[in-house]
Amino acid sequence: xTGAIPSIALVGNPNAGKSSLFNALTGARQxxxxxxxxxxxxxxxxxxxADGRPISLIDLPGTYSLTPSSLDEAVTRDVILGQREGEKRxxxxxxxxxxxxxxxxxxxxxxxxxxxxxxVIALNMVDLAERDGLTLDxxxxxxxxxxxxxxxxxxxxxxxxxxxxxxxxxxxAHPVRGAAAxxxxxxxxxxxxxxxxxxxxxxxxxxxxxWTQRVDNIVLHPVAGLVILLALMFIMFQAVYxxxxxxxxxxxxxxxxxxxxxxxxxxxxxLRGLVVEGLLAxxxxxxxFLPQILILFLFILLLEASGYMTRAAFLxxxxxxxxxxxxxxxxxxxxxxxxxxxxxxxxxxxxxxxDRLTTILIAPLMTCSARLPVYALIIAAFIPxxxxxxxxxxxxxxxxxxxxxxxxxxxxxxxxxxxxTVAKGAAAGFMMEMPRYQMPRLRDIAIGLWQRAWxxxxxxxxxxxxxxxxxxxxxxxxxxxxxxxxxxxxIAGRIASGLEVVVKPIGFNHDIALALIPAMAAREVAVSAxxxxxxxxxxxxEEAMAQSLGDxxxxxxxxxxxxxxxxxxxxxxxxxxxxxxxxxxxxxxKWPMFMVGYLFALAYAxxxxxxxxxxxxGLG
Amino acid sequence: MTAxxxxxxxxxxxxxxxxxxxxMSHDEGRRLREFGLMExxxxxxxxxxxxxxxxxLALTIGRMKVIIRARQAAVIEVEPTA
Numbered sequence: 001x002t003g004a005i006p007s008i009a010l011v012g013n014p015n016a017g018k019s020s021l022f023n024a025l026t027g028a029r030q031x032x033x034x035x036x037x038x039x040x041x042x043x044x045x046x047x048x049x050a051d052g053r054p055i056s057l058i059d060l061p062g063t064y065s066l067t068p069s070s071l072d073e074a075v076t077r078d079v080i081l082g083q084r085e086g087e088k089r090x091x092x093x094x095x096x097x098x099x100x101x102x103x104x105x106x107x108x109x110x111x112x113x114x115x116x117x118x119x120v121i122a123l124n125m126v127d128l129a130e131r132d133g134l135t136l137d138x139x140x141x142x143x144x145x146x147x148x149x150x151x152x153x154x155x156x157x158x159x160x161x162x163x164x165x166x167x168x169x170x171x172x173a174h175p176v177r178g179a180a181a182x183x184x185x186x187x188x189x190x191x192x193x194x195x196x197x198x199x200x201x202x203x204x205x206x207x208x209x210x211w212t213q214r215v216d217n218i219v220l221h222p223v224a225g226l227v228i229l230l231a232l233m234f235i236m237f238q239a240v241y242x243x244x245x246x247x248x249x250x251x252x253x254x255x256x257x258x259x260x261x262x263x264x265x266x267x268x269x270x271l272r273g274l275v276v277e278g279l280l281a282x283x284x285x286x287x288x289f290l291p292q293i294l295i296l297f298l299f300i301l302l303l304e305a306s307g308y309m310t311r312a313a314f315l316x317x318x319x320x321x322x323x324x325x326x327x328x329x330x331x332x333x334x335x336x337x338x339x340x341x342x343x344x345x346x347x348x349x350x351x352x353x354x355d356r357l358t359t360i361l362i363a364p365l366m367t368c369s370a371r372l373p374v375y376a377l378i379i380a381a382f383i384p385x386x387x388x389x390x391x392x393x394x395x396x397x398x399x400x401x402x403x404x405x406x407x408x409x410x411x412x413x414x415x416x417x418x419x420x421t422v423a424k425g426a427a428a429g430f431m432m433e434m435p436r437y438q439m440p441r442l443r444d445i446a447i448g449l450w451q452r453a454w455x456x457x458x459x460x461x462x463x464x465x466x467x468x469x470x471x472x473x474x475x476x477x478x479x480x481x482x483x484x485x486x487x488x489x490x491i492a493g494r495i496a497s498g499l500e501v502v503v504k505p506i507g508f509n510h511d512i513a514l515a516l517i518p519a520m521a522a523r524e525v526a527v528s529a530x531x532x533x534x535x536x537x538x539x540x541x542e543e544a545m546a547q548s549l550g551d552x553x554x555x556x557x558x559x560x561x562x563x564x565x566x567x568x569x570x571x572x573x574x575x576x577x578x579x580x581x582x583x584x585x586x587x588x589x590k591w592p593m594f595m596v597g598y599l600f601a602l603a604y605a606x607x608x609x610x611x612x613x614x615x616x617x618g619l620g
Numbered sequence: 621m622t623a624x625x626x627x628x629x630x631x632x633x634x635x636x637x638x639x640x641x642x643x644m645s646h647d648e649g650r651r652l653r654e655f656g657l658m659e660x661x662x663x664x665x666x667x668x669x670x671x672x673x674x675x676x677l678a679l680t681i682g683r684m685k686v687i688i689r690a691r692q693a694a695v696i697e698v699e700p701t702a
Contacts, residue, residue, distance in 0.1 A: 064654035069647055103682040104656050132683070187653040195682075213666075216685075220667040220678065314687055318672030327676065327687070351647065430676050431651050431692075434685040 006171055007044075007056040007088065009079060011112060012096035013105045014062030015435050017124040020154035021096055022059035025164070029447055030059060031342075033304035034435050035331060037062070037349035040072040042079055049168050050161060058090060061349075065108055071348040080115070092118040092171050094163065099129035099136055099151070100436070102198035107190050113147065118170040121149040122163055127156070128436065133206035141201040155441060212437050219308070225315050236299040237404060238397035240372070244291035251291070252548065255284035277535035278472035283465050285531035285549055286524040289373040293456055294449055296369055300338055301448045305440035309334065310432060317430050323412045324419030326350075326430040329359040333411070336366035337404075338452075340578045344585055354425030358418045360585060361595050364578050365411035365571065367404045369456075370523040374569050375403055377527050381550035382562040406570045410602070422594070459522060467521045468528045475536055487514070487533050506604060507564040507611030507620075509557065522575055560614035567610035571603035625665065626677065626693035633664045634698035643695040655686045662701055665693075 010018040014036030023030050026045030031038055043059040060079055061072035068074040075084070082089025095112050097105035113119055123138055142149040148166040152159035219225050259280045266272045303309055309331055317327030328350050336343030343363045350356040367375070383399050419425070471492055480489030487493045488510065496514035503513055511530055519526035531549050538547075553562075582592040614620065622637050636659055641649045657663065666685070667678040675690040 064651070067650060069651055101683050104684050107654070107656075187650075188658060191653075191656055191658065216667065216678075222668070222670045226670050310687075314667070314676065314678060315670045317676050317687075318669050318674075321673060321675055427691075429645075429648055429692075430687060430689055431648070431655070432687045433655070434678060434687060436685075 005054050005056050006091040007058060008092045008094055008167055009058040009060055009090035010094050010096055011060050011076060011080060012062060012122075013064060013098065013101075013108055014433060016062060016096045016098045016105060017154045018062060018096045019059055021094070021122060021124065021152065022057060024154045024157045024160055026057055029451065031448075032444065033301075033309070034307040034438050035304065035309045036433050036435065037072065037331070037346070040075075040345055040348040042075050042084075047164070049164055055164075055167075063108070065111055070351040080112070090117065092120070092167050094120050094122050094167060096122045096124050099123045099126045100132050100134055102136075102141075102201060103191075103195050106194035106197050109145070110190055110194060113145065118167070118174040119147045120163065120166045120170050121145065121147060122154075122159070123149055123151045124154055126151045127153045127158075128438070132436075133204075134202060135204040136201050137203050138201075141197065144197050144200055155444070215437060216311070219311050220314060225311070229312055229315055232299075232303070233404070234401055236296065237401040238394055239299070240292050240295050240376075240400065241394055241397045243295055247291040248288050251288045252284075255280055255288065259284075273476065273536075274469065274472060277532055278469050279465060281535035281549075282468035282472065282528035282532040283460050285377075285527050286373050286464055287457070287460050289376055289524075289527075290453065290456060292372055292376055293369050294453060296372065297338065297449055297452045298445070300334070301445050302440050303334075305438065305444060307435045307437045310434045313432065314434070319412070321427070321430070323415040324427065325355060325358060325415055326352075328430055328432060329355060332359055333363060333366050336363045336368060339368050339370065340364045340366065341581045344578070344581050347585070352425065352429065354419070354423045357586065357591065358415050358423045360582060361418060361423070361591065361598075362411040362414050364595065364599060365407050365414065367407045367570070368523070369452075370575065371569055371572065373524045373527045375400055375566065377550055378553070378562050378566055381554045382557075382559055403566060403570055406567075410571060410606075414598070414602075459524070463522050464524055464528055467518045467525045468532055471518050471525075471529050472532050472536075475533060485537070487537055506568075506608035507558075507561045507615070508568075508607070509561060511553070511556065512561070512565055519572075520576060522577075523569070523572060526569070559619040560611050563614050563619070564607040564611035568603045568607040571599055571606050622697040622699050624694055625663070625679075625696040625698050626674075626690045628665050628698055630665050630668060633662055633701050635662050635701050636660065636696060637699045638697040640695040640697075644692055648692065652688070652692065655684070655688075656681050657686075657688075657696070663698070 010022055012018055015034065019030045019032045019039050022028060022043070022045060023032065025047045028043070028045045030043055039059060039061045041061070045057050045059070046054060047057055048054050058079065060076040063073035063076045066077045066080070068077050078084040079087060080090065080093070093112055095109045097109055109121060121141070123136065123141070126136065129136060138149045138151050148170060150159050150163045150166050152163055219228055259276050262272060262276050262280070303312070312334065313327040313330040316330045320327055320330055329347070332343045332346035335346050340363045343366065344360050347356045347359045347363070350359060379396050379399050383396050386395050387393060388395050388398060474492035475487060475490045477491060478489070480486040488497065492514060495517070496510055499516065500508070500510055500513040503516070511533065514533055515526040515529040518529050530553070534549055534552050579592045579596060582595055583589060586592070625634070628634055636657065639657070639659060661681060663679045663681045665677055665679045669675050676687050677690055677693045678685060678687050
């Protein structure tokens with residue numbers, strides 16, 4: 001062992017708090033949330049013993065035993081048994097158990113102890129156990145198990161020093177022996193032993209607090225529960241508009257001021273055009289949606305941290321079951337509201353292969369946050385900012401809610417078809433643990449929001465800025481002769497004119513045709529592309545420049561066209577990252593190609609039907 | 621005196637008398653056992669589905685709350701506790 005940095009694996013049941021412990025020990029910011037199956041990959045990080053010797057920590061997906069049911073659980077088994085290619089077996093295990101659920105978590109702990117690796121038990125979430133009226137005797141448990149047991153509260157960084165000291169001592173006292181094969185666990189005797197141990201470790205047990213049960217009686221009520229779920233989503237989309245208006249106006253005003261300053265200060269040249277029309281107009285048009293995206297994420301983070309997510313999965317299971325999926329699939333789909341990429345990765349926790357494939361294929365239909373700027377722009381421009389029939393419900397928020405709902409309904413319908421055709425299989429099962437409720441911690445929520453803001457701004461600064469600059473160049477050359485529209489005369493304009501022929505039947509104009517192709521890089525680019533094209537059109541006309549993009553579009557588009565554009569983006573052919581992750585997760589090009597094909601077809605049909613209907617109602 | 625878990629009244633603790641393991645796949649059976657659902661243990665069914673269907677079933681086992689399918693509950697025979 002001399003010389004090599006010892007590697008220590010964190011292992012345990014789902015939702016025992018392994019990632020929280022990993023974050024606390026390494027300073028990393030792995031995603032943590034209150035539902036089983038948050039971590040689907042192994043993650044490594046660095047830490048050190050008290051005297052400064054470095055150690056490597058490995059965070060593993062949670063599992064109930066060394067026999068995996070799904071892809072993420074297989075990773076855990078392979079790492080622990082040293083069967084993962086290119087990775088040595090860990091030198092020690094930290095088995096993370098939920099102090100309030102020893103009966104169950106000790107089973108897996110016993111199975112892991114049989115491996116004969118240096119092991120320390122982290123008796124995690126002792127604070128929650130105390131809240132539930134449990135007093136535990138760690139010393140007694142340690143004596144019974146024959147390994148150190150350290151009480152910890154990962155999220156409050158309690159017990160970390162003691163834990164690492166115990167690991168250090170365990171490695172010294174017990175160098176790794178040969179690769180012990182996992183003992184063939186006899187379920188029943190293992191459970192009996194776990195129960196005996198748990199009983200011995202519990203010093204005092206007052207009746208479980210009843211309030212969590214009372215909450216569940218309401219939120220899991222067959223009718224009231226669904227009403228609450230819908231209401232939560234509804235409030236979320238209302239809030240996206242109501243609360244983001246002021247900060248978004250402020251950002252928009254600020255960008256306008258900078259633009260005018262640049263125009264007034266610098267001579268008219270190539271570079272000024274690039275900065276004003278490309279970067280400021282294009283990227284700026286996307287950045288103003290930051291407040292809306294953060295409000296959406298605030299809701300998602302709160303739902304994830306509280307433990308409500310699994311309740312939502314429970315409520316949705318009946319509906320998901322009717323389309324051949326399971327409630328398990330609801331969690332990846334809800335994550336896809338943020339972005340389809342982590343959503344698709346989260347499907348690794350779905351045991352059934354066909355169930356998983358279907359969930360991957362419909363994940364892009366969940367309205368991801370990159371689509372929010374597109375929706376927000378068009379809704380703000382074309383849907384009047386008023387309340388519905390004297391109620392406090394905003395019409396804009398209602399339309400946004402409707403768009404999200406259309407995505408969900410579309411996804412369910414597609415699932416029905418897929419499960420009867422390409423992804424045929426037995427009805428999916430649904431077995432899941434329901435986590436206890438937890439009060440979301442302000443710090444975790446703040447970090448989560450900061451991470452999302454950073455990801456968004458980085459996207460704006462890299463892929464969105466780059467695509468916009470390239471588009472600006474294609475829009476600026478060749479220079480149009482006097483009297484001709486620069487946008488139509490340019491290279492990009494001519495390409496768009498070619499595409500316009502194809503999309504004209506569904507009501508799309510030149511603006512939209514121009515935005516469609518670059519929007520494949522990132523959906524937000526649809527907004528920046530239109531902003532750039534409009535800025536070039538406006539030229540030096542200060543009045544036109546001061547006009548917001550929404551106002552300009554309002555003057556140029558019919559309502560039917562705007563609605564068709566929204567419908568297109570409900571089914572919008574997904575971005576390149578989604579295609580790439582689908583290829584990786586399905587091991588080939590077959591399914592990503594299938595996905596792109598069916599989404600294009602749906603988007604075209606949906607936009608067309610919307611346009612023709614709107615025209616029939618006189619909105620053309 | 622046995623009844624099936626999928627028909628058992630909500631909120632009343634019952635003891636699992638027999639599970640027909642053959643009626644489910646090997647993996648399903650293993651996950652049930654991993655949850656601790658096996659002959660002799662006590663469970664309390666608590667919530668059943670939504671208006672969409674009577675599926676799934678949420679129940680407590682020990683200090684844990686788990687969700688299983690009605691189809692699985694239908695092959696679990698339960699009896700009143702003591």
